[in-house]
Amino acid sequence: MPAQPLAPETADAPVAVVRRQYLASATGDLDLWRTTVAADVEWIEAAGSPLAGTYRTPDGVISGVFEQLAAAWDDWITHDDTYVVDGERVVVLGRYSAVNKATRKTMSVRVAHCFIVRDGKIVRFEQIVDPAGVHTAMTA
Template sequence: MPTQPPAPSIAESPADVVRRQYVASATGDLDLWRTAVAPDVEWIEAAGFPLAGTYRTPDGVISGVFEQLAVAWDGWITHDDTYLVDGERVIVLGRYGAVNKATGKAMSVRVAHSFIVRGGKIVRFEQIVDSAGVRAAMTA
């Protein structure tokens, strides 16, 4: 019988909610990831990034971002190095690492993520990334 993910706590800090989504993403636990995001989440991937655009709803993010990353990259990981918190806004400075499946090239690029957390759920995400580094790994 499958175990249920822990229910999010309204008492969690915004940084705790964001950290939970990183853990869930890193482990591939999409049920846990869903507990961290609002049903109407707005997820913005940066211009220049291969998946650039705005995705809405957890299913939209999973199919438009997470599943596409798994198709194109091996070992995609986000290292969430530094958290800066201002009320409901959480900025995370970190790094992406992965190997492009088509070229075999590894990449490690800097990234900043901006989250808005309300009522214990991520309602908005915006990515800022070294897209040139990502694209370099995609070029043979």
């Protein structure tokens, strides 16, 4: 049986929404980022990481995560290397790189991000990261 062509990606397809979220984060376009998440988004930062916890609402994520990262790190980049898609679930394997403002130490750590996208919006995000590399960069 010949392979079936893939359906074209729509703007509200889960993988397109997640990619747009990364683009918005990378460029600091919070208005665009807000269009990718649900009003009641649940955003989970990994246990053991400096920002560990669950944040809700776009404003909660911006103030609890994005603003804190900007205050503590220079040149923060999330490298979204590999996407694995299963329906509404999108898992992104990648890494973070940054320079800690207090110590001037660099960081490069592997991460996995698990998204659930419904009706064109991210409703849940969960970060999986080994926080040791983050903590090493943060300690003098």
